[in-house]
Amino acid sequence: MQRNTQLENVKNTAQWDFIVVGGGASGLGIALDAASRGYKTLLLEGYDFAKGTSSRSTKLVHGGVRYLAAGDVALVKEALRERGRLAKNASHLFKNQNFIIPNYNFIDSVKYRIGLGLYDYLSGNLSLGKTIAISKNTTMQRLPTLNGADLKNGVVYKDGQFDDSRLAVNIAQTVVEQGGTVLNYAKVTELLKDQQDKVNGVKFTDELSGEQYSVQGTAVINATGVFMNDILSMDHGTDKKFVVPSQGVHLVLDKSFLPSDDALMIPKTSDGRVLFAVPWHERLVVGTTDTLVNEPSYEPVALEQEIQFILDTAGQYLTRKPTRDDVLSIFAGLRPLAAPEKAGQSTKEVSRSHKVVVSDSGLVTITGGKWTTYRQMSEDTVDEALNVHPQLAKKPCVTTNLAIHGKIPAEQVDLKNHLYIYGADIPAIKALEAEHPEMAEKIHPRHPNTVAEVVWAVREEMAQSVEDVLARRVRLLFLDARAAIDSAAKVASVMAKELGKDEQWQKEQVEAFLSIAKHYLLVDYAPQN
Numbered sequence: 001m002q003r004n005t006q007l008e009n010v011k012n013t014a015q016w017d018f019i020v021v022g023g024g025a026s027g028l029g030i031a032l033d034a035a036s037r038g039y040k041t042l043l044l045e046g047y048d049f050a051k052g053t054s055s056r057s058t059k060l061v062h063g064g065v066r067y068l069a070a071g072d073v074a075l076v077k078e079a080l081r082e083r084g085r086l087a088k089n090a091s092h093l094f095k096n097q098n099f100i101i102p103n104y105n106f107i108d109s110v111k112y113r114i115g116l117g118l119y120d121y122l123s124g125n126l127s128l129g130k131t132i133a134i135s136k137n138t139t140m141q142r143l144p145t146l147n148g149a150d151l152k153n154g155v156v157y158k159d160g161q162f163d164d165s166r167l168a169v170n171i172a173q174t175v176v177e178q179g180g181t182v183l184n185y186a187k188v189t190e191l192l193k194d195q196q197d198k199v200n201g202v203k204f205t206d207e208l209s210g211e212q213y214s215v216q217g218t219a220v221i222n223a224t225g226v227f228m229n230d231i232l233s234m235d236h237g238t239d240k241k242f243v244v245p246s247q248g249v250h251l252v253l254d255k256s257f258l259p260s261d262d263a264l265m266i267p268k269t270s271d272g273r274v275l276f277a278v279p280w281h282e283r284l285v286v287g288t289t290d291t292l293v294n295e296p297s298y299e300p301v302a303l304e305q306e307i308q309f310i311l312d313t314a315g316q317y318l319t320r321k322p323t324r325d326d327v328l329s330i331f332a333g334l335r336p337l338a339a340p341e342k343a344g345q346s347t348k349e350v351s352r353s354h355k356v357v358v359s360d361s362g363l364v365t366i367t368g369g370k371w372t373t374y375r376q377m378s379e380d381t382v383d384e385a386l387n388v389h390p391q392l393a394k395k396p397c398v399t400t401n402l403a404i405h406g407k408i409p410a411e412q413v414d415l416k417n418h419l420y421i422y423g424a425d426i427p428a429i430k431a432l433e434a435e436h437p438e439m440a441e442k443i444h445p446r447h448p449n450t451v452a453e454v455v456w457a458v459r460e461e462m463a464q465s466v467e468d469v470l471a472r473r474v475r476l477l478f479l480d481a482r483a484a485i486d487s488a489a490k491v492a493s494v495m496a497k498e499l500g501k502d503e504q505w506q507k508e509q510v511e512a513f514l515s516i517a518k519h520y521l522l523v524d525y526a527p528q529n
Helices: 003-011 025-036 065-069 073-089 106-126 136-142 164-177 225-236 304-317 371-388 418-435 451-460 466-473 481-499 503-520
Strands: 015-021 041-044 095-103 132-135 153-161 181-183 186-193 199-206 212-222 243-254 263-266 275-280 283-287 329-338 355-358 364-367
Touching (some): 003 212, 015 025, 015 199, 025 041, 025 371, 041 164, 065 073, 073 153, 073 371, 095 106, 095 275, 106 153, 164 181, 212 225, 212 371, 225 243, 225 329, 243 304, 263 304, 275 304, 329 481, 329 503, 355 371, 364 371, 451 466, 451 481, 466 481, 481 503
Parallel strands (some): 015 041, 015 212, 041 181, 212 364
Antiparallel strands (some): 132 153, 186 199, 199 212, 263 275, 275 283, 355 364
């Protein structure tokens, strides 16, 4: 997957069947669905794949226990079915994760056993395993740093855990393997229309060269998530909000705060929301919040009350209370929620299910949804686009059992090897290290990632900037922002060699990265060279 080749495809194609705007979970999924059905498909992403919401999730593939509590059985059933499909199709990125709910009164214990029993039942033959009750002693053994005061017992249930931006990159690679074209740093600036005022293409700017392109397409899909209002206003000129961004914040802590392979799930916090503490790449991700914000941003910043809420709540349930200085990284993501029908509705009341909306111009927009259901959302969107554009011959969806790039059998996935996220590409990365000993060098002494991974990200995964590598290819910015800051100059130097860039480019890249990375820490930090 190389950007210059993809750009050549754009220049050499007069007419596309599908043009998908947006390179997050839903856009990539739609491009994969369309390309794998045999349609001529182009995906355009204004920044990098999964730059927005799709790299900032809680890293869970789940049915949504709290949606079940809210009575949304259909949404839970769909999500559990899709969870099972994702476990099979991208087994190299999927982890069957145990979650433990600590019960501090016996009524809760009964309630969660029954509720999670229904959760298991709804997953049918795609179940990950049965919910079980465990004693207070077993709960404390499995979660050694849990606050045991007044603890009665625990309930263990299973859900999925994954690496979001790695899945995004692998889906992009799969689109290309299926004959589609994907382009990052291609910002759509205008919708093109025919004499009947129907959308029949887009204008975009190549953000790396400044060149502008016009491309023609039969079906144009708006899959820009929290930014969908921008594309909709290009369509009909109004600034009505069809989607509202809700911010979710996560803190990343050292694994010593919860030294366990099990995750902690607190079903009811002081503000009525769920709190997770989940092991991820030998760290602990704690979150999340749910705060309506006015305007979407590509680098959302956590609000002080969100930070304090997570620190306080984690401190209530863990024997060691985390402080600001303990936070290795903090990241905020924006959920694209369908705008509330009634003024004053809270984000908890806004549906998490997805909707496909068709404008008078024929523009098809997908709103809402989540990573777990990306495949079903994509199928529904392509089906709707085919209804809107009968000139495209209908072909059936084939993604139900379509392997994602990198898939290897689940039993071959070694979660102890940090390279596991590359799946079938591991031998190629190891070969780079063997052929070029300098590529086996670590990019940071505290972390196992090597120079070969940076080279691989540039050659095979379309990484164009230091941020692309450190945030979304090797995840260091999300796991340890201090280490990412220290690694920026080395990564820039490796990338410059690969991309044929000069020292000035390296300097600009490091500066740009440091200006972003400082928002991932709660204390000031300067690079240690």
